Amino acid sequence: MEVKERLKEALSDLAREGGVTxxxxxxxERETESITVRNxxxxxxxxxxxxxxxxxxxYRGSWGFAASSDLSPEGVRETARxxxxxxxxxxxxxxxxxxxxxxxxxxxxxxxxxEEDPFAVSLDEKLEPLFSAVRILRKDKRIQRAxxxxxxFRTRKLFLSTEGADIEQEIVxxxxxxxxxxxxxxxxxxxxxxxxxxxxxxxxxxxxxxxLGLAENAERIREEAIALLSADPCPAGEYDxxxxxxxxxxxxxxxxxxxxxxxxxxxTEISYAGGSFLTLDKLGKYRYGSEIVNIVAxxxxxxxxxxxxxxxxxxxxxxxxxxxxxxxxxxxxSRETAPVIGQRSNGCMRAESWYHIPLIRMVNIxxxxxxDGPTLDDLIADTxxxxxxxxxxxxxxxxxxxxxxxxxxxxxxxxxxxxxxxxKNPVYTGITPExxxxxxxxxxxxxxxxxxxxxxxKGEPSQTMHVAHGTAPARFRKVRVGSxx
Amino acid sequence: xxxxxxxLKLLKRVLERVPGPTELVLIGGRNELTRYTKSQIHQxxxxxxxxxxxxxxxxxxxxxxxxxxxxxxxxxxxxDKAHGMARHQxxxxxxxxxxxxxxxxxxxxxxPSTPAFGPERRAEVLKEVFAKAGEHGFxxxxxxxxxxxxxxxxxxxxLEAYQPATSAEVGFVVTSKEGMSRADAYSPxxxxxxxxxxxxxxxxRCALDRDRIELPPGEYTVILEPACLAEVMxxxxxxxxxxxxxxxxxxxxxxxxxxxxxxxxxxxxxxAWEPGAPGLPFDFEGTPRKEVVLIExxxxxxxxxxxxxxxxxxxxxxxxxxxxxxxxxxxxxxxCMAPGDSTPEDIISSCKRGVLVTHFHYVNGYLDTKRxxxxxxxxYGTFLVEEGEITxxxxxxxxxxxxxxxxxxxxxxxxxxxxxxxxxxxxxLVPTVMIEGFTFTGVQRE
Numbered sequence: 001m002e003v004k005e006r007l008k009e010a011l012s013d014l015a016r017e018g019g020v021t022x023x024x025x026x027x028x029e030r031e032t033e034s035i036t037v038r039n040x041x042x043x044x045x046x047x048x049x050x051x052x053x054x055x056x057x058x059y060r061g062s063w064g065f066a067a068s069s070d071l072s073p074e075g076v077r078e079t080a081r082x083x084x085x086x087x088x089x090x091x092x093x094x095x096x097x098x099x100x101x102x103x104x105x106x107x108x109x110x111x112x113x114x115e116e117d118p119f120a121v122s123l124d125e126k127l128e129p130l131f132s133a134v135r136i137l138r139k140d141k142r143i144q145r146a147x148x149x150x151x152x153f154r155t156r157k158l159f160l161s162t163e164g165a166d167i168e169q170e171i172v173x174x175x176x177x178x179x180x181x182x183x184x185x186x187x188x189x190x191x192x193x194x195x196x197x198x199x200x201x202x203x204x205x206x207x208x209x210x211x212l213g214l215a216e217n218a219e220r221i222r223e224e225a226i227a228l229l230s231a232d233p234c235p236a237g238e239y240d241x242x243x244x245x246x247x248x249x250x251x252x253x254x255x256x257x258x259x260x261x262x263x264x265x266x267x268t269e270i271s272y273a274g275g276s277f278l279t280l281d282k283l284g285k286y287r288y289g290s291e292i293v294n295i296v297a298x299x300x301x302x303x304x305x306x307x308x309x310x311x312x313x314x315x316x317x318x319x320x321x322x323x324x325x326x327x328x329x330x331x332x333x334s335r336e337t338a339p340v341i342g343q344r345s346n347g348c349m350r351a352e353s354w355y356h357i358p359l360i361r362m363v364n365i366x367x368x369x370x371x372d373g374p375t376l377d378d379l380i381a382d383t384x385x386x387x388x389x390x391x392x393x394x395x396x397x398x399x400x401x402x403x404x405x406x407x408x409x410x411x412x413x414x415x416x417x418x419x420x421x422x423x424k425n426p427v428y429t430g431i432t433p434e435x436x437x438x439x440x441x442x443x444x445x446x447x448x449x450x451x452x453x454x455x456x457x458k459g460e461p462s463q464t465m466h467v468a469h470g471t472a473p474a475r476f477r478k479v480r481v482g483s484x485x
Numbered sequence: 486x487x488x489x490x491x492x493l494k495l496l497k498r499v500l501e502r503v504p505g506p507t508e509l510v511l512i513g514g515r516n517e518l519t520r521y522t523k524s525q526i527h528q529x530x531x532x533x534x535x536x537x538x539x540x541x542x543x544x545x546x547x548x549x550x551x552x553x554x555x556x557x558x559x560x561x562x563x564x565d566k567a568h569g570m571a572r573h574q575x576x577x578x579x580x581x582x583x584x585x586x587x588x589x590x591x592x593x594x595x596x597p598s599t600p601a602f603g604p605e606r607r608a609e610v611l612k613e614v615f616a617k618a619g620e621h622g623f624x625x626x627x628x629x630x631x632x633x634x635x636x637x638x639x640x641x642x643x644l645e646a647y648q649p650a651t652s653a654e655v656g657f658v659v660t661s662k663e664g665m666s667r668a669d670a671y672s673p674x675x676x677x678x679x680x681x682x683x684x685x686x687x688x689x690r691c692a693l694d695r696d697r698i699e700l701p702p703g704e705y706t707v708i709l710e711p712a713c714l715a716e717v718m719x720x721x722x723x724x725x726x727x728x729x730x731x732x733x734x735x736x737x738x739x740x741x742x743x744x745x746x747x748x749x750x751x752x753x754x755x756x757a758w759e760p761g762a763p764g765l766p767f768d769f770e771g772t773p774r775k776e777v778v779l780i781e782x783x784x785x786x787x788x789x790x791x792x793x794x795x796x797x798x799x800x801x802x803x804x805x806x807x808x809x810x811x812x813x814x815x816x817x818x819x820x821c822m823a824p825g826d827s828t829p830e831d832i833i834s835s836c837k838r839g840v841l842v843t844h845f846h847y848v849n850g851y852l853d854t855k856r857x858x859x860x861x862x863x864x865y866g867t868f869l870v871e872e873g874e875i876t877x878x879x880x881x882x883x884x885x886x887x888x889x890x891x892x893x894x895x896x897x898x899x900x901x902x903x904x905x906x907x908x909x910x911x912x913x914l915v916p917t918v919m920i921e922g923f924t925f926t927g928v929q930r931e
Contacts, residue, residue: 036812040866041577046549046810053535064604067532069553081750082531089519089604093612123573130574145733149812186855226802267522271627271658271667274846274864277931307840355532393513394851394882398862398929403883405927425853429883429927460628461518461530484852484860484885 061097110309175201201452289436373444526816664694818911826899
């Protein structure tokens with residue numbers, strides 16, 4: 001491939017420059033298709049193609065990065081020169097040089113599993129389930145906005161480095177979701193399926209979207225949204241709290257995934273996303289959660305959107321524990337940060353596009369199910385007086401990932417082991433380690449599911465990443481809940 | 486930069502070949518960003534890219550395709566794709582067709598000084614700032630970015646629009662062993678930013694952030710510096726002042742135009758012609774921007790519209806349409822709160838007991854959009870004010886408050902306002918305010 005040879009040549013030229021100890025290039029081609037059906041209209045429908053490359057250079061231990069869509073020989077040379085100029089500017093302020101770990105350069109290829117290419121499915125066929133679901137949602141006049149959304153992505157990547165890495169990957173991702181917005185007077189309530197904010201996503205083909213059951217669940221979602229309009233507000237106080245899997249996915253994301261990103265821990269996100277309370281002195285000894293809490297970073301699960309063959313600095317996908325039996329035992333790392341804790345990268349460097357630099361990002365960050373854990377019904381039956389909350393509505397957590405407040409779309413009071421009255425506007429708040437230490441039950445394998453989140457934000461310039469979280473519902477004792485103010 | 490003449494020539498060459506009504510929107514340019522922590526640059530990036538949006542029209546059906554390849558053949562392929570998509574869609578009864586030739590009120594958005602501020606010059610500024618902070622035993626984190634973009638629109642109805650724009654953003658987060666502070670500047674013209682004054686402001690605030698105490702949750706008088714209001718306004722842009730929030734009924738203005746929602750001293754509007762925070766003179770449909778009053782002396786006056794949402798609401802478009810294919814509807818891009826008559830210093834000295842909040846963090850405005858109920862944390866410096874003086878540094882606090890209630894209890898507003906970036910192409914322009922009875926619901930602790 002002509003482009004590959006051109007990029008290789010640019011790396012060779014850089015390697016010959018005095019002071020350059022490392023360089024890599026990522027070339028990407030991405031196609032996306034986004035469809036939004038709102039009420040009786042197609043509110044958004046677009047197909048996008050983008051291609052380009054980013055060159056990363058390490059000059060005397062300082063980074064430079066330049067990206068361009070200009071693939072001409074002169075364009076590639078100019079971009080490489082720009083990356084080096086930038087690295088030399090970075091060097092002007094250097095205090096500690098960057099040292100990369102000794103991950104061996106990889107040569108290989110990866111393709112995500114797919115049965116039915118979503119780009120080959122006709123537009124009519126894709127629109128049909130969205131309109132079907134929306135028609136069902138709209139059957140009550142109080143549903144003022146019924147929406148169905150579908151997004152598909154195909155990314156082809158090439159990674160080359162001056163160390164000899166040569167990796168090609170092709171990843172196809174698909175997902176969809178529906179949402180009903182019920183409005184009556186000053187009351188607004190929202191219900192979503194499979195979960196909120198664009199639905200559920202997987203690194204699979206159109207078979208994943210076919211299996212979501214959007215239309216099949218639309219009536220239930222509509223009726224729940226309508227029922228919430230006249231539901232009682234969630235009572236305020238300390239309650240035993242059961243989180244459904246989709247809300248627990250966000251809880252894991254915000255209170256474990258982000259604070260275990262080692263770049264945050266080391267301070268490189270302090271001016272934007274924030275720092276972390278999980279400082280280096282806590283590794284291996286800090287009680288993050290109760291003994292039943294096991295959280296793993298696993299980029300090797302076939303078909304999940306947190307999976308890949310190699311990360312965006314050429315490190316093979318891996319599985320490693322972050323929290324084991326409640327103790328902090330690991331971080332999400334990169335080739336630059338892993339040596340700080342005496343390790344090799346566990347492969348978490350990811351970039352949104354060719355024009356973004358890779359950062360440490362979540363992969364699949366999973367709360368493991370309890371061996372022989374209960375079903376959700378059993379867990380409810382085992383709860384005397386509590387609240388069950390489902391599907392995220394609002395999210396906020398402090399800059400060290402300690403004080404959080406999450407709002408959910410729907411809740412039910414649990415009385416004497418039974419789901420009782422419906423509750424609106426449920427909110428719960430807490431301090432991360434106190435919360436996870438109060439976890440006294442996690443459901444078993446039969447309730448465990450991976451939730452794909454297509455919208456994790458981090459970094460400057462801001463990057464949106466596709467990540468995933470496997471969870472089974474879990475119970476937390478004496479959590480502060482309420483309904484906002 | 487490609488330049489007006491060449492960009493429009495390219496778009497018109499493509500339009501000569503299109504099979505039906507078509508609109509082309511080109512957006513792109515160059516972005517550079519330098520990031521630093523512990524007084525050292527750790528990330529330094531530059532990228533250049535252009536996207537051409539093709540909006541194909543078949544009666545009242547629309548298809549959109551995007552490409553980042555700029556040759557006529559590649560864009561023409563996207564045109565074919567977009568027309569193919571349009572044919573397979575149901576009609577959108579509200580789509581009024583493409584706009585014809587229009588004229589625009591000029592807005593000065595391009596300053597050549599900004600893209601000329603390259604990586605070496607940014608590093609030189611930062612070295613000086615790092616050294617200044619170092620004199621106090623402090624370190625500096627943050628980011629410094631410059632960008633130049635151009636936006637061009639041409640369609641088969643004869644509309645042509647072009648606007649170049651620049652932006653410079655710099656943030657200094659000064660950290661000590663005990664605390665941190667932040668100062669930011671945003672301007673289309675990098676030469677208007679006084680880097681050392683900004684650094685000195687952050688350094689002096691950082692010196693105050695030590696021996697933090699915890700304040701119990703409850704209602705307090707607060708002084709919110711402009712960065713706090715910028716966060717709140719970003720959320721209101723989506724949940725209150727945009728066409729989709731209004732038409733779906735989520736917005737507190739829906740069904741309540743003409744009603745009072747805030748105090749008499751609050752006026753909020755959208756304008757592309759504010760000095761220091763200029764906006765684009767047209768939107769992504771080529772509609773001329775209008776100045777739109779959203780809240781006038783506390784009374785709900787209106788929201789912004791694109792052409793389709795305006796037809797649905799039986800009103801006129803305001804020139805706030807988003808990029809083709811976006812489902813978000815119209816959103817205010819240059820949101821301003823009208824100034825008051827105080828100074829930030831007067832506001833602090835008039836406060837008997839209150840909390841000075843320099844920044845909000847991780848605000849979420851989805852709790853109850855009809856009441857503009859939001860939650861968030863404080864960050865980069867929270868202080869207790871007693872008898873008109875800053876007396877103690879406080880641990881970060883969680884707040885949960887209806888912004889309608891808060892903006893009904895504003896006791897003072899500063900004359901000076903500060904601009905912050907909004908959605909990449911716009912800005913918010915906001916003052917310092919003092920609010921009574923603001924609710925804190927928690928504290929940051931381990």
